[in-house]
Amino acid sequence: MKILITGATGYIGRRLAYKALDEGFSVRLFVRNTRKVDTELQRKCEIIQGSTFEEDNLDRALNGIDVAYYLIHSMGKGSDFEALDKKSAENFRNAAVRNSVAKIVYLGGLGEQSNTSRHLRSRNETGRILSSDPDKIDVICFRAGVIIGSGSASFEIVRNITEKLPLMVAPRWVETLTEPVGIQDVIKYLISAADSDLKGSHVVDIGTGKMSFKEMMLKAAKVMHLKRIIIKVPLLTPNLSSYWLILFTPVNFDVAKELIEGLKFPSVKENDKASQLFPEIQPESYEKAFTKALEEIYDNQVISSWCDSSGGRHCDVPFVNEISKAVYKDMHIAEVDNVEAEKVFGSVKMLGGKRGWLAYDILWQLRGIMDKLIGGYGLNRGRRNEKELRVGDYIDFWKVVDLVENKRLLLQAQMKVPGKAWLEFSLIDNTLVQTAFFYPKGLMGRLYWFSMLPFHKFIFGKMLHRVVKRAEKQVL
Known part of the structure; x- marks a missing residue:
């Protein structure tokens, strides 16, 4: 027909x-x-x-x-x-x-x-x-x-x-x-x-x-x-x-x-x-x-944000009507010219655990303590393996929910927050993109997101820069 x-x-x-x-x-x-x-x-x-x-x-x-x-x-x-x-x-x-x-x-x-x-x-x-x-x-x-x-x-x-x-x-x-x-x-x-x-x-x-x-x-x-x-x-x-x-x-x-x-x-x-x-x-x-x-909303805007393959600078993103874009996003970008994708992605996969998060670890530790005080996981879970990851692994108070080698790592927050949170690392051609996603719950969720944005600006930017530097030095 x-x-x-x-x-x-x-x-x-x-x-x-x-x-x-x-x-x-x-x-x-x-x-x-x-x-x-x-x-x-x-x-x-x-x-x-x-x-x-x-x-x-x-x-x-x-x-x-x-x-x-x-x-x-x-x-x-x-x-x-x-x-x-x-x-x-x-x-x-x-x-x-x-x-x-x-x-x-x-x-x-x-x-x-x-x-x-x-x-x-x-x-x-x-x-x-x-x-x-x-x-x-x-x-x-x-x-x-x-x-x-x-x-x-x-x-x-x-x-x-x-x-x-x-x-x-x-x-x-x-x-x-x-x-x-x-x-x-x-x-x-x-x-x-x-x-x-x-x-x-x-x-x-x-x-x-x-x-x-x-x-x-x-x-x-x-x-x-x-x-x-x-x-x-x-x-x-x-x-x-x-x-x-x-x-x-x-x-x-x-x-x-x-x-x-x-x-x-x-x-x-x-x-x-x-x-x-x-x-x-x-x-x-x-x-x-x-x-x-x-x-x-969760699936279309976060879990399925990026395709497993892409022929250009930007991955294909499933259509989501503009009116439904309720997930807050904070994006940071770093150029990775002349560094092999395997090394960059390997550096990303080493974040957390004993090696820390490469930027203002004292703030990450304070956030972990706050999380423990209100019944969360905190940072003391560490990680299963210091270099390798698989879907389902934990990294401190994050869980690996998607992993496409040399392309994408998606972490879902297991900390206590008024909403749902994710942290994504995507390697697109010669660009490493780190995005924090947040789906707020009620008014408190929105207040939480905007109160955290100033910390995101200098923590994530510095973290991304050091991830690339570690890849360049091949300290893997």
């Missing part, structure tokens, strides 16, 4: 493209800018550049396609977004019919047409336009509320506010009902629609059950092992709420304003067609979806 995915550089489209490839589909992408497409997708997919307002390019994109995914909407694109959404949907439907496409799959938003925001009304209208010729083309319109996944705006807002504010003064919209759904389940529904033999037009509402945004934040706090208090006040207008969101979350004002506007209205399921038409999919609970999203 050959499928077309529009919006493939967006949050949903990108994930759908990878999943479709895994499922064995032949994938074509229709994007406005090919340079924004992931390198891996460029290798594995056919790509056509253009927009839904360019008839020739639209025909090229839809020619020979069995199923077309329409994942386009104009969030935050000016006051005329409704007219643009309407024209775009009409052009796409007409081109799909003209090119004998069998089916269109669309993802819109939950909410009654008469009681919702302008953006959600426009998205519902888009679904209606796509479905207006059921005798000529089959259409499945999924409708979702809050999507829970690393990188989704709603998830990042809930996570950031919950992490940063022990006491929350919240507007009345925190009691508005919605139906969250995990990103993995959204992708499952979209993929299943391609194989479905449904005829005509169908609107399928998806979600895990009704809950208020207050409940979402309190359950998120429980997942993150935080205690939070929420107090409602009637004074926060949509504009004030938007400024409040951009202060504590990664979203910009335009996105925040549109989201707040939508949060004033209920967004719950109006039909049970998901369980009737796709009974094989059992949506995960909100708590499980939230936990998976947190795990995805």
Whole structure:
């Protein structure tokens, strides 16, 4: 089956493209800018550049396609977004019919047409336009509320506010009902629609059950092992709420304003067609979806930060949506010209234990004593072997979690810290890169990170310099 995915550089489209490839589909992408497409997708997919307002390019994109995914909407694109959404949907439907496409799959938003925001009304209208010729083309319109996944705006807002504010003064919209759904389940529904033999037009509402945004934040706090208090006040207008969101979350004002506007209205399921038409999919609970999203942040941003092989100065890094970059990073770089990689990496592997950390060891020892006093490992574990390492080894209060010889060493902190911490050494061509990663837990985690940054600046810089000097002297 050959499928077309529009919006493939967006949050949903990108994930759908990878999943479709895994499922064995032949994938074509229709994007406005090919340079924004992931390198891996460029290798594995056919790509056509253009927009839904360019008839020739639209025909090229839809020619020979069995199923077309329409994942386009104009969030935050000016006051005329409704007219643009309407024209775009009409052009796409007409081109799909003209090119004998069998089916269109669309993802819109939950909410009654008469009681919702302008953006959600426009998205519902888009679904209606796509479905207006059921005798000529089959259409499945999924409708979702809050999507829970690393990188989704709603998830990042809930996570950031919950992490940063022990006491929350919240507007009345925190009691508005919605139906969250995990990103993995959204992708499952979209993929299943391609194989479905449904005829005509169908609107399928998806979600895990009704809950208020207050409940979402309190359950998120429980997942993150935080205690939070929420107090409602009637004074926060949509504009004030938007400024409040951009202060504590990664979203910009335009996105925040549109989201707040939508949060004033209920967004719950109006039909049970998901369980009737796709009974094989059992949506995960909100708590499980939230936990998976947190795990995805750790994995994508730290454990899988670098590939095992690289053809250039920078290793390939898996795509992570900008909005989800919650891991703090402090990077230091040293040039290692004319020194063999084996010697440089060998010097890195000798850090810790009896030989120390090559810079301000007294500060490392003080940190170890502090760690012991609060129940941590401290520095007295040393290391298994003074020169060699393997995954699972300990180095003082660090543990080796990834090791690629002559390329990468990743250590995970086992000291007591308000969050999760890693220390990475990467050898990229003639450059040794040392990066401290930190995923904070609540307000204390953030205070801890910024209090440690001044020490990082002179400790890590000097340590990296001496690692290279030791390699140059071949004192291994």
